[in-house]
Amino acid sequence: MIKKAEFVVSNTNPEKCPKPDRAEIAFIGRSNVGKSSLINMITGVKELAKTSQKPGKTQLINHFMINDQWYMVDLPGYGFAKVSKDTRENWEKMISTYLTKRTNLCGVFILIDSRLEPQKIDLEFLLWCGTEGVPAALIFTKADKQSKTQTDKNVKAFLKKTEEIFEEAPDYFVTSAEKGQGKEEVIGFIEQLVEE
Numbered sequence: 161m162i163k164k165a166e167f168v169v170s171n172t173n174p175e176k177c178p179k180p181d182r183a184e185i186a187f188i189g190r191s192n193v194g195k196s197s198l199i200n201m202i203t204g205v206k207e208l209a210k211t212s213q214k215p216g217k218t219q220l221i222n223h224f225m226i227n228d229q230w231y232m233v234d235l236p237g238y239g240f241a242k243v244s245k246d247t248r249e250n251w252e253k254m255i256s257t258y259l260t261k262r263t264n265l266c267g268v269f270i271l272i273d274s275r276l277e278p279q280k281i282d283l284e285f286l287l288w289c290g291t292e293g294v295p296a297a298l299i300f301t302k303a304d305k306q307s308k309t310q311t312d313k314n315v316k317a318f319l320k321k322t323e324e325i326f327e328e329a330p331d332y333f334v335t336s337a338e339k340g341q342g343k344e345e346v347i348g349f350i351e352q353l354v355e356e
């Protein structure tokens with residue numbers, strides 16, 4: 161259960177993040193996929209993480225303290241075309257350094273837009289996590305935007321693609337920040353990760 165959620169600090173430099181003295185989980189995915197909205201939904205704090213209709217809203221590594229016990233982290237998105245190449249490369253470097261160097265990171269959720277067919281950039285990112293040893297699970301977002309049949313079809317297609325990469329399919333969840341769908345499942349999974 162999440163009883164308390166507070167903003168701690170924002171950083172561009174992964175080395176300046178809070179002392180890695182407690183469990184941490186992070187949310188990543190394409191710009192605008194719904195990372196910040198999902199954080200607000202699962203913590204139950206409406207404007208904890210800043211959201212926007214426009215992609216590219218989250219530009220820093222944002223730490224939130226949950227239940228005075230563990231960290232939840234909101235990251236910038238990957239694959240956002242409308243910023244300069246330099247900016248994009250800086251974000252990508254910041255994200256990859258954070259994900260590979262953060263010693264207290266127990267899990268990363270890769271958010272996938274449930275409206276779309278499997279996207280190369282998401283599959284490549286998942287593969288990168290695998291090769292770097294970053295423990296990743298999937299969250300399919302925005303399930304309220306189309307029928308369950310359509311969501312199921314896209315989820316199934318994505319999972320099928322992951323079979324070409326991994327022997328074991330990754331853990332996955334289907335969510336809607338709008339409707340609160342998937343909240344208990346995601347929290348239950350995180351609790352297992354941070355308690356291990």
Ligand code: GTP
Binds near residue numbers: 191217218235335
């Ligand atoms: P960046 O920080 O720019 O990388 O984006 P983000 O992944 O944090 O996305 P954000 O949470 O800011 O949401 C982007 C847009 O999608 C906003 O307009 C949200 O209201 C909308 N959105 C996010 N999740 C959902 C959802 O589950 N359902 C619906 N209908 N809209 C959503």
Ligand code: MG
Binds near residue numbers: 195196197218234236
């Ligand atoms: Mg964001």
